[in-house]
Amino acid sequence: MLRLYHVPLCPYSRKIRVALREKQLVFELVEVQPWAMEDWFLALNPAAEAPVLVDGERVVCDSRAIEEYLEEAYPQTTLFGRSIGERAETRRLVAWFDSKFAREVSDPLWREKIVKRWKRAGFPSSDAVRRGAEAIRLHLAYIDWLWQERKWLAGDAMTMADIAAAAHLSVLDYLGDVPWKEAPGAREWYAKMKSRPSFRPILMDRIVGLNPPEHYDDPDF
Amino acid sequence: MLRLYHVPLCPYSRKIRVALREKQLVFELVEVQPWAMEDWFLALNPAAEAPVLVDGERVVCDSRAIEEYLEEAYPQTTLFGRSIGERAETRRLVAWFDSKFAREVSDPLWREKIVKRWKRAGFPSSDAVRRGAEAIRLHLAYIDWLWQERKWLAGDAMTMADIAAAAHLSVLDYLGDVPWKEAPGAREWYAKMKSRPSFRPILMDRIVGLNPPEHYDDPDF
Numbered sequence: 069m070l071r072l073y074h075v076p077l078c079p080y081s082r083k084i085r086v087a088l089r090e091k092q093l094v095f096e097l098v099e100v101q102p103w104a105m106e107d108w109f110l111a112l113n114p115a116a117e118a119p120v121l122v123d124g125e126r127v128v129c130d131s132r133a134i135e136e137y138l139e140e141a142y143p144q145t146t147l148f149g150r151s152i153g154e155r156a157e158t159r160r161l162v163a164w165f166d167s168k169f170a171r172e173v174s175d176p177l178w179r180e181k182i183v184k185r186w187k188r189a190g191f192p193s194s195d196a197v198r199r200g201a202e203a204i205r206l207h208l209a210y211i212d213w214l215w216q217e218r219k220w221l222a223g224d225a226m227t228m229a230d231i232a233a234a235a236h237l238s239v240l241d242y243l244g245d246v247p248w249k250e251a252p253g254a255r256e257w258y259a260k261m262k263s264r265p266s267f268r269p270i271l272m273d274r275i276v277g278l279n280p281p282e283h284y285d286d287p288d289f
Numbered sequence: 290m291l292r293l294y295h296v297p298l299c300p301y302s303r304k305i306r307v308a309l310r311e312k313q314l315v316f317e318l319v320e321v322q323p324w325a326m327e328d329w330f331l332a333l334n335p336a337a338e339a340p341v342l343v344d345g346e347r348v349v350c351d352s353r354a355i356e357e358y359l360e361e362a363y364p365q366t367t368l369f370g371r372s373i374g375e376r377a378e379t380r381r382l383v384a385w386f387d388s389k390f391a392r393e394v395s396d397p398l399w400r401e402k403i404v405k406r407w408k409r410a411g412f413p414s415s416d417a418v419r420r421g422a423e424a425i426r427l428h429l430a431y432i433d434w435l436w437q438e439r440k441w442l443a444g445d446a447m448t449m450a451d452i453a454a455a456a457h458l459s460v461l462d463y464l465g466d467v468p469w470k471e472a473p474g475a476r477e478w479y480a481k482m483k484s485r486p487s488f489r490p491i492l493m494d495r496i497v498g499l500n501p502p503e504h505y506d507d508p509d510f
Contacts, residue, residue: 114431
């Protein structure tokens, strides 16, 4: 039995939830609060981060390690592509979203507005929020461009690249921080992601005291 | 022919240089300055980051994507381990150093002291430097602990986990920022890494106007 320890409004946890469903794997979902630094969770992942995947006796930490693990352990459906070139392109774009987009957009918006709140670490820095709101435009334009050139972000098939991008954007969209009107191609691509059955459950999460904008879980937005 | 575009004092570039040598691959090395945002380099990697590997017609960006690519394209020598469990543990620790250690230690020390200098982006924040100098102690203690329990960081064999950790530490050691005396196990492990032929070339790099401490390239330090 697979079990995923996750944080509902966390891009990395969302990425793995969607990946598990795209691979048609059955899994239990356990919500955690890694910032509480509880002993049992630190024993699972000394880095004190979600997501953590437990597969029988095996514990797999770090979202990129988890997606590589799923690819090796459950190869029936690939989320990276079959050729070595497709796989390199998928991984480049996963890194784009999990590192570059994270540093320039998700960290200044999501970490400032949400993670700080979880950790009771004060208010968001308005300077960071301004930087994130500015930087997201360039990234939406990049998605727009990829979407014009290709069927999906990394090529002809939906891959981890789409899942990583959509996971980050879904969290920011919850906060009302995605200027979709400026990037019609990116919006079209995201509408396609939203309408996948794998994506529906993550759009159902709500956090107390913070409601998403009306369009948030509507595939036709 | 393989060609690696790299920055000499960059942990991610160093990681791939060592990995290429450990895999006994022959490659050309081209020094770049990604922060100059030159068109030819942005065409290779729109993320404007080193390292970039070019293998014939193929361009591979992002250090974690490159190491996975090398593992798939040149599987004769593995740097991840043969079993699925070893591979997951190796990737967990690569993520530990490339994400957690990077955020807590390399960013506040290397990015503040070196990357800012390259980008002419002002002086290091003394607050960040203080945070980094404090955080490195916990990470050295973790290496110490892994080294007591195992032959190498991820298990019985030298893997990408050791290479990632040593690449980050080598850059910080150049800056004189590693309190080796406090972590004799970590020092022993790093001495073993330093004495590998794959590691020698990176210890020969010097940057103008900044000399490393005397022990820097000495395997018996």
